Amino acid sequence: MNFEQILKEKELKITPQRLVVFEAIYTLKTHPTAEEIIVFIKERHPNISVATVYKVLDVFVEKGIVRKVKTENEVMRYDAFMEHHHHLFCADSNRIEDYQNEELDTLLRDFFDSKKIKGFKIKDFQLHITGTFKNK
Amino acid sequence: MNFEQILKEKELKITPQRLVVFEAIYTLKTHPTAEEIIVFIKERHPNISVATVYKVLDVFVEKGIVRKVKTENEVMRYDAFMEHHHHLFCADSNRIEDYQNEELDTLLRDFFDSKKIKGFKIKDFQLHITGTFKNK
DNA sequence: TTATGTAAAGATAATAATTCTCGTTTAGAA
DNA sequence: TTCTAAACGAGAATTATTATCTTTACATAA
Numbered sequence: 001m002n003f004e005q006i007l008k009e010k011e012l013k014i015t016p017q018r019l020v021v022f023e024a025i026y027t028l029k030t031h032p033t034a035e036e037i038i039v040f041i042k043e044r045h046p047n048i049s050v051a052t053v054y055k056v057l058d059v060f061v062e063k064g065i066v067r068k069v070k071t072e073n074e075v076m077r078y079d080a081f082m083e084h085h086h087h088l089f090c091a092d093s094n095r096i097e098d099y100q101n102e103e104l105d106t107l108l109r110d111f112f113d114s115k116k117i118k119g120f121k122i123k124d125f126q127l128h129i130t131g132t133f134k135n136k
Numbered sequence: 137m138n139f140e141q142i143l144k145e146k147e148l149k150i151t152p153q154r155l156v157v158f159e160a161i162y163t164l165k166t167h168p169t170a171e172e173i174i175v176f177i178k179e180r181h182p183n184i185s186v187a188t189v190y191k192v193l194d195v196f197v198e199k200g201i202v203r204k205v206k207t208e209n210e211v212m213r214y215d216a217f218m219e220h221h222h223h224l225f226c227a228d229s230n231r232i233e234d235y236q237n238e239e240l241d242t243l244l245r246d247f248f249d250s251k252k253i254k255g256f257k258i259k260d261f262q263l264h265i266t267g268t269f270k271n272k
Numbered sequence: 273t274t275a276t277g278t279a280a281a282g283a284t285a286a287t288a289a290t291t292c293t294c295g296t297t298t299a300g301a302a
Numbered sequence: 303t304t305c306t307a308a309a310c311g312a313g314a315a316t317t318a319t320t321a322t323c324t325t326t327a328c329a330t331a332a
Contacts, residue, residue, distance in 0.1 A: 013300075013308065013309070014300090015308095015309065017310070033289095048310090049310065049311040049312065049313095050312090051311070052309080052310055052311065055291090056309095056310095059309095091259055097256075103247075103251070104247060104251075107247060108263075111239075111243060115237070117224065117235065117265070119270050120224055120270065121270060122266075123227055124265075124267070125263055125265045126263070126264045127263050127264075128261065128262045128263075128264060129258055129260075130260045131259040131260070132256070133255060133256055134257065148279095149280070149328090151281080154280095184281085187282070187283075187284085187320080187321090188280080188281050188282065190318090191280080191320095192280095194320095195280095
């Protein structure tokens with residue numbers, strides 16, 4: 001499915017700026033910060049406004065096109081990979097990687113199905129795994 | 137164990153400001169923001185400096201006395217409960233609650249013991265559970 | 273007692289990410 | 303082609319946080 005269709009589905013106008021912001025997050029697979037996205041874009045399209053990038057990002061998050069990734073110390077980072085997944089956080093650097101494991105999801109879903117949290121209705125869960133990357 | 141002992145163990149000087157900041161986080165069981173902590177403290181001790189509160193919080197985080205909790209939209213929040221635990225995030229408000237479940241931890245530990253993540257050494261994990269609180 | 277060193281606190285300026293404002297432009301429907 | 307709400311651009315404003323610099327508290331040594 002291409003990105004223009006996604007915008008249409010969400011009843012958002014197709015604008016060059018939106019295409020460009022999405023392209024940036026999608027190309028930078030590193031869970032980029034807003035600033036990294038802006039730098040990437042500015043190289044190709046110097047006329048896009050910083051405020052526009054922020055606004056586009058907000059709209060994307062609101063409509064579920066990209067996701068915000070919370071980290072402990074840093075600024076907000078963005079992730080265009082919208083399937084249910086978890087994150088690996090490097091304890092020594094800013095590196096973040098996606099982690100997807102169907103078996104883990106089943107395990108957790110089964111756990112919470114049998115073991116309800118009283119007074120709380122679960123919508124979603126996401127595991128933050130901290131550790132160190134061996135390579136690179 | 138009282139708080140003065142904790143400071144001693146961490147080789148930190150016992151100061152009134154540190155006691156007061158810890159008391160604030162501990163009393164406000166709501167994962168308060170720095171600002172909420174500052175407001176709480178200012179009522180009782182109007183002379184403490186904002187910068188001092190931030191510095192004390194940083195030291196606490198660095199020494200593992202409190203923990204930072206980052207949420208999607210907001211500013212940093214703090215948690216004085218340092219045992220391994222997870223968080224329940226309300227999808228509709230800023231409410232955050234701690235969630236601790238020994239069985240869940242065992243389940244996850246066992247899972248990752250048998251199912252290593254290649255190229256990654258796990259130090260810790262924390263589950264972010266999003267949903268809605270039924271009561272209050 | 274007095275001097276000295278050092279960690280911590282206080283006040284305020286600086287920084288930086290993000291948001292706001294408001295005038296202008298544009299996408300897409302009619 | 304025209305119209306209008308939606309989106310964009312530029313820069314100011316905001317706000318949480320950090321940095322800087324001075325002062326204070328307190329321990330140790332002369």
